[in-house]
Amino acid sequence: MLILLTSLGLLLNVFVEQEKNFEQMKNSLVAKGDVLMCMSVIDGLYANSADAYTGEIDCFVKDGRVEFYLDDITKSMSVIPKITKEHFLEVKTSDHYK
């Protein structure tokens, strides 16, 4: 009986762990998709293709990298444009495109 209960306990634990892994993978995909979205908006502003972007973007800029957090997942990408401000993204348009 003890062996049976231990096995069941382990099985339950495996299920719980698996569910946690699934959740993490899902978050990772969402984060990766959103950081790509942020990059495309920044690129558009950098290349003088828009004056401003009024939509809400949920990503952060830190040390020349765009980052997106979701729970304990962080996805980031390097950026060339000069970006300032954390809450209101300000992208400097390249002189090359002006």
Add this chain to the structure above:
Amino acid sequence: MIITNRGIIFSMDALVAFVIVMFMLLVFTINLGNETNNLTQNVGHFFLEEKVMMVADSLIKNYNEENSLLGACVIDLDKKRVKSNEINSLNFSNLKQLNQDEFFIKSISYKTQTRSKKYLIEDRGGECLVVKRLALINGEKGLIFVEGCI
């Protein structure tokens, strides 16, 4: 001791406990199945989004004479370079489908302050997704919409 002279199965306490544990396992398994389905859908959606984004990126960053879907930018002949993010709508006349397994581009459209136009590449159904990119279209600031399906 749970074992009686009638065996483990006929011990009512053990049976109830066993049924409860089995029920929990069933609930966990069903939940895990649902999670797996969700994840599969998310992965599919992500790969579709990534592919459409890459096509949109190529469209506004390159110039391709054979297929405008891979690049429809303006060329600066004096400087001998492609002007990325600057699109000439005339280049959209040469849009061709990509050969990418089940993935295909359904349509390309653009919208500026003065004009909007849609180019249908393939009239087929499927799980579709539209990606927007900011670009200069015929000198005007606007949006390019790339619709990709799987």
